[in-house]
Amino acid sequence: MTRRVTSYDVARAAGVSQSTVSRCFRPDGGISKVTRDAVLRVAEELGYNRNALARSLITRRSNMVGVIATKFTIRNNPELVFTLSAALRDHGFGILLLIVETDDTVGDILQQALEYPLDGLISCALMDPRDVERFVRRGLALVFFNRNVAAPWVDCIGTDHAGSSRAMAEAFHAAGHRRILCIGGPVGAPVSRARIDGFTARLAELGGAEVRTVAGNFSYTSGRAVFLDAVRDGARPDAVFCANDQLAMGVMDACRYDLGWRVPGDVSVAGFDDVEEAGRPSYDLVTVAQSGAEMAARAVELLLRRIDDPLAPEVTERVAGRLVRRGSARLG
Amino acid sequence: MTRRVTSYDVARAAGVSQSTVSRCFRPDGGISKVTRDAVLRVAEELGYNRNALARSLITRRSNMVGVIATKFTIRNNPELVFTLSAALRDHGFGILLLIVETDDTVGDILQQALEYPLDGLISCALMDPRDVERFVRRGLALVFFNRNVAAPWVDCIGTDHAGSSRAMAEAFHAAGHRRILCIGGPVGAPVSRARIDGFTARLAELGGAEVRTVAGNFSYTSGRAVFLDAVRDGARPDAVFCANDQLAMGVMDACRYDLGWRVPGDVSVAGFDDVEEAGRPSYDLVTVAQSGAEMAARAVELLLRRIDDPLAPEVTERVAGRLVRRGSARLG
Numbered sequence: 001m002t003r004r005v006t007s008y009d010v011a012r013a014a015g016v017s018q019s020t021v022s023r024c025f026r027p028d029g030g031i032s033k034v035t036r037d038a039v040l041r042v043a044e045e046l047g048y049n050r051n052a053l054a055r056s057l058i059t060r061r062s063n064m065v066g067v068i069a070t071k072f073t074i075r076n077n078p079e080l081v082f083t084l085s086a087a088l089r090d091h092g093f094g095i096l097l098l099i100v101e102t103d104d105t106v107g108d109i110l111q112q113a114l115e116y117p118l119d120g121l122i123s124c125a126l127m128d129p130r131d132v133e134r135f136v137r138r139g140l141a142l143v144f145f146n147r148n149v150a151a152p153w154v155d156c157i158g159t160d161h162a163g164s165s166r167a168m169a170e171a172f173h174a175a176g177h178r179r180i181l182c183i184g185g186p187v188g189a190p191v192s193r194a195r196i197d198g199f200t201a202r203l204a205e206l207g208g209a210e211v212r213t214v215a216g217n218f219s220y221t222s223g224r225a226v227f228l229d230a231v232r233d234g235a236r237p238d239a240v241f242c243a244n245d246q247l248a249m250g251v252m253d254a255c256r257y258d259l260g261w262r263v264p265g266d267v268s269v270a271g272f273d274d275v276e277e278a279g280r281p282s283y284d285l286v287t288v289a290q291s292g293a294e295m296a297a298r299a300v301e302l303l304l305r306r307i308d309d310p311l312a313p314e315v316t317e318r319v320a321g322r323l324v325r326r327g328s329a330r331l332g
Numbered sequence: 333m334t335r336r337v338t339s340y341d342v343a344r345a346a347g348v349s350q351s352t353v354s355r356c357f358r359p360d361g362g363i364s365k366v367t368r369d370a371v372l373r374v375a376e377e378l379g380y381n382r383n384a385l386a387r388s389l390i391t392r393r394s395n396m397v398g399v400i401a402t403k404f405t406i407r408n409n410p411e412l413v414f415t416l417s418a419a420l421r422d423h424g425f426g427i428l429l430l431i432v433e434t435d436d437t438v439g440d441i442l443q444q445a446l447e448y449p450l451d452g453l454i455s456c457a458l459m460d461p462r463d464v465e466r467f468v469r470r471g472l473a474l475v476f477f478n479r480n481v482a483a484p485w486v487d488c489i490g491t492d493h494a495g496s497s498r499a500m501a502e503a504f505h506a507a508g509h510r511r512i513l514c515i516g517g518p519v520g521a522p523v524s525r526a527r528i529d530g531f532t533a534r535l536a537e538l539g540g541a542e543v544r545t546v547a548g549n550f551s552y553t554s555g556r557a558v559f560l561d562a563v564r565d566g567a568r569p570d571a572v573f574c575a576n577d578q579l580a581m582g583v584m585d586a587c588r589y590d591l592g593w594r595v596p597g598d599v600s601v602a603g604f605d606d607v608e609e610a611g612r613p614s615y616d617l618v619t620v621a622q623s624g625a626e627m628a629a630r631a632v633e634l635l636l637r638r639i640d641d642p643l644a645p646e647v648t649e650r651v652a653g654r655l656v657r658r659g660s661a662r663l664g
Contacts, residue, residue: 074414085429283614
């Protein structure tokens with residue numbers, strides 16, 4: 001007769017206390033990643049039955065998944081919501097849509113999210129680590145989309161913002177642009193930071209460029225106003241890299257309609273996202289395309305895996321963006 | 333002692349059979365509107381207790397409202413979804429978002445909608461009368477947004493598309509435009525039909541204009557392609573009225589980038605919706621602004637009223653649009 005493996009067996013084999021083993025299977029256990037990984041490996045080898053624990057984390061099933069999205073994401077990338085919705089529906093899940101103003105206001109809707117019997121949550125916005133823990137403790141599968149939140153049993157998938165922006169920096173540098181203006185999103189916005197930091201870090205490595213960075217708020221109006229303000233002293237940059245396409249289209253229109261500067265004759269302009277308008281001849285915008293549909297499908301896969309096995313090892317996946325060469329910027 | 337008023341009392345006072353009275357309180361009763369209104373009026377006067385019936389229609393409460401929206405609505409008017417979401421959340425309701433490709437594919441998600449314990453449904457897409465009845469029979473409050481579906485106990489709110497388009501026709505006519513091209517949405521799309529019909533009917537009343545109508549699919553790409561096709565014989569219209577802004581922006585870019593025609597020097601172009609890009613100097617588009625936020629707030633009011641009182645008389649409300657005068661069209 002095979003005796004059932006207990007947490008005491010795992011503790012003995014891993015050389016830790018039973019309480020440590022138990023804490024390794026709780027999101028708020030306060031165990032270092034190194035120790036936790038070692039304990040989970042031993043548990044796996046011994047055939048310690050995680051399923052009972054896993055099941056205990058699941059209190060109910062509703063076939064409903066929450067999707068937290070900022071207004072910006074819905075405005076700028078509605079296809080993402082469509083793809084998530086279609087992929088979830090294919091698996092029999094409905095979407096409870098939770099809309100937030102910005103990443104900073106997610107706290108406002110978390111209580112609402114907890115009032116519904118959700119099976120899981122895909123968040124396109126940042127969350128406070130304590131809130132992440134509240135969700136995981138309730139057995140809610142949690143996947144972050146284009147946000148990086150490191151926590152036990154929480155998966156992340158997103159664009160490799162920094163890597164794509166490094167490629168843009170190389171193309172700018174190779175074209176000979178040396179006076180470069182960067183327009184970011186709001187200070188602290190993680191996606192904007194990754195894009196701008198990747199771009200400026202690569203330019204610094206390449207050397208010889210003078211880079212100035214100012215903050216916008218991801219909108220067309222902000223791109224236009226922030227650019228006009230930045231060039232008020234008449235110093236024309238060679239090229240402008242914006243943290244998203246809306247900002248870049250605002251910069252292009254400021255050049256063409258407010259200042260009478262030609263794009264790209266006088267100033268090269270590039271954005272990030274490849275929204276639909278970016279491809280129109282009225283903008284013909286150089287940008288970075290994200291694999292939105294592919295990532296959304298993968299986010300749903302990760303969520304389903306996590307619903308099935310709440311204690312599966314967490315993963316973080318980065319998907320490369322693609323530089324889209326068009327007419328708004330001279331590139332090398 | 334006051335005897336409780338029964339359906340037999342109502343039948344006697346209204347001069348109809350009891351079965352007719354009973355059928356007047358069922359969505360599928362097959363009673364003419366005239367008879368039903370008369371019976372309901374008598375029932376009201378006698379103090380016939382509708383609440384018991386009303387309650388019987390409500391089987392459960394979930395604090396969750398379904399919102400059916402086409403991809404087009406979400407892409408083109410995300411603010412509508414935001415306003416609905418905020419207004420519903422203020423009243424303690426979450427949104428189950430049901431996304432459909434077009435009005436024609438609503439059938440695909442109705443079964444999913446019925447699987448969740450919704451308190452009500454706001455539909456921004458058309459529904460088959462039999463499906464409407466299925467929802468109402470289950471005690472689901474149902475409000476149509478920018479769609480007109482006449483059914484007992486179903487409310488509708490939307491823009492006065494035809495009236496706003498009549499105003500556009502007058503401004504076109506007064507400017508002297510006589511060769512006019514209309515580009516609609518897909519054949520049969522109700523919003524497009526109301527806009528194009530209102531426009532062409534008013535032009536016909538004013539007289540002297542030659543009007544041609546072609547169908548597009550509400551997208552920028554379609555506007556550009558359909559316009560190029562329509563003017564392939566070289567006959568340049570004086571002015572183009574499009575059933576939405578995306579079509580109109582496609583027409584403007586076809587004129588400017590494909591044909592070398594000036595807007596509005598050679599051709600006047602106008603749209604409908606007043607999307608964000610319409611106000612940019614790169615388009616500066618003449619259009620009709622809808623009171624989206626106001627209508628969304630009102631839709632939620634109607635829904636809450638209907639949840640409270642499932643047998644309240646149905647209402648249909650039309651909200652006037654506002655002609656936005658800008659640079660893309662010469663207007664009188």
